[in-house]
Amino acid sequence: MTLFTDRALNRATLARQHLLERTDMTALRMIEHLVGMQAQSPYPPYTGLWSRLRAFRHQELAGLLTDRSAVRLLLHRGTVHLVSASDCLTLRPVMQPVIERMYVTARAVREAGDPAVIAEHTLELLDKGPMTPRELGEALGERVPDVSPRLLADVARARLALVQVPPRAVWGAGGVTRYAAAEAWLGEKLLAAGLPDVIRRYLAAFGPATVADVQAWCGLTRLREVTDAMSGLVRLSGEHGAELLDLPDAPRPDPGVPAPVRFLPDFDNAVLSHADRGRIVAEQHRKSLFLRNGIVPGSFLVDGMVAGTWRADGGVVTLSPFGRLTAPQIGELEEEGTLLAGFLAPPGKSSGVRIA
Structure with a gap:
């Protein structure tokens, strides 16, 4: 295997993150290239895009949120991410086991009952329009009494793909968190992407990387079984002996290339x-x-x-x-x-x- 130094690893990752040189791609394309941007706070993605794109303006991302081309919801590592509408529909089913492991715990099931019933109630409630977490929890509490409304709302947003709707996260507008069901909001059904495709996209944005790196990014486990069966990957040896996976045509710039602030x-x-x-x-x-x-x-x-x-x-x-x-x-x-x-x-x- 080819030896890959720490310095080379740094420069390769920066190149794929477009932090060595800004690019002219659209904000939506960048969000998809990064396989989502962590966004539990509403506005950091604006800075993340500004640092990577040459001509980014606030209105570009605000427009993506208002026209439903991009949404925010629970995804990788059980945290809120900004993703394209397409990635919402295909990535959420992939990350579902991670999210349920974090929020639909044995204690939650013991106290709240069958999560499928809570999900059914949630869809009926949201069919009337978006609701804040408090409104949703209290409305669920009327149907599932003697359970904490907050717990009910947490189970609902974990069991279902619930997106945070505008004006939340719209620059210059702001607003409280309100949930809508992703399928209803986007007018399409959820359909899981293949794990090999997701891993390749991760490598294109964050590689070269170990299997442990991929798992840390998404929260999924036992991915070694998937990567071992994948063809067409380059295998490199890290400076400290770890095996790094990569795509054959991914950028691996000279370690001496300057990196700007x-x-x-x-x-x-x-x-x-x-x-x-x-x-x-x-x-x-x-x-x-x-x-x-x-x-x-x-x-x-x-x-x-x-x-x-x-x-x-x-x-x-x-x-x-x-x-x-x-x-x-x-x-x-x-x-x-x-x-x-x-x-x-x-x-x-x-x-x-x-x-x-």
């Missing part, structure tokens, strides 16, 4: 989608990025690696580096950060960047 939003999958995150987050910085409360703040890359976190307040982007930066690195961060601040600033607000 890039800003990643909260919970970006570029830092979450591998069992071994060392390709993009150095071991000494893990605790500073992956916080104990489960929050993964926005981060910035210097020479391809996470070098600190950032936050936006009004029109000001504040950077918190993990260590000392060189003058050229600071200059590049200030230049890119100023552009990001302008992108995120509310209308009429001045924008800028500062380094804490």
Whole structure:
């Protein structure tokens, strides 16, 4: 097997994430290329797309949500993801075992009863129109008494593909979470994609990768049986001996290619989608990025690696580096950060960047 160094792994992943060079593809195409974007907070995907696309504007993603070309729902790892309508219909059935394992627990079944009955009630209720989690839980509580409404709502959104409808996550509009059944919202039936196809798409966006990496990304288990049966994969040897799977025609740039400063939003999958995150987050910085409360703040890359976190307040982007930066690195961060601040600033607000 060909030896693949950590540096080469970093550059290959950045290239596939379009973090080495922005691209002209549409926002919808990028969302599909990334096989979804983690989005339990409504607005981070806007920054994730801005960092990868040359001419991205807020209205492009807002339009995809309002015209139902893209939706947000529970998917990989049981977390909310932004996906295209097509991927919603084909990926949700694939991730269903992960979601049910997390939310339809033995305790939930013991307290709430048959999840299939809750799902049936939910569809009848949502047929009248989208509902907030509280409204749904309380309405289910009238049909399944003496059970926590929150538990009932959690079982419902795990058992069924429920999408969060606009104006939630629409830039400049906002709104509370309201659920609709995916099939009714999109006018098509769920139909599971094949696991080999899903794995190939993961490698195209996040590879080269180990089987453990694929499983960490999606939450599914026993994928070694699937990859062992897949033909046409390239098998590489990582610097520390792990077997890496890859697509034969996927980009694997020279390890020496420069990596520009890039800003990643909260919970970006570029830092979450591998069992071994060392390709993009150095071991000494893990605790500073992956916080104990489960929050993964926005981060910035210097020479391809996470070098600190950032936050936006009004029109000001504040950077918190993990260590000392060189003058050229600071200059590049200030230049890119100023552009990001302008992108995120509310209308009429001045924008800028500062380094804490």
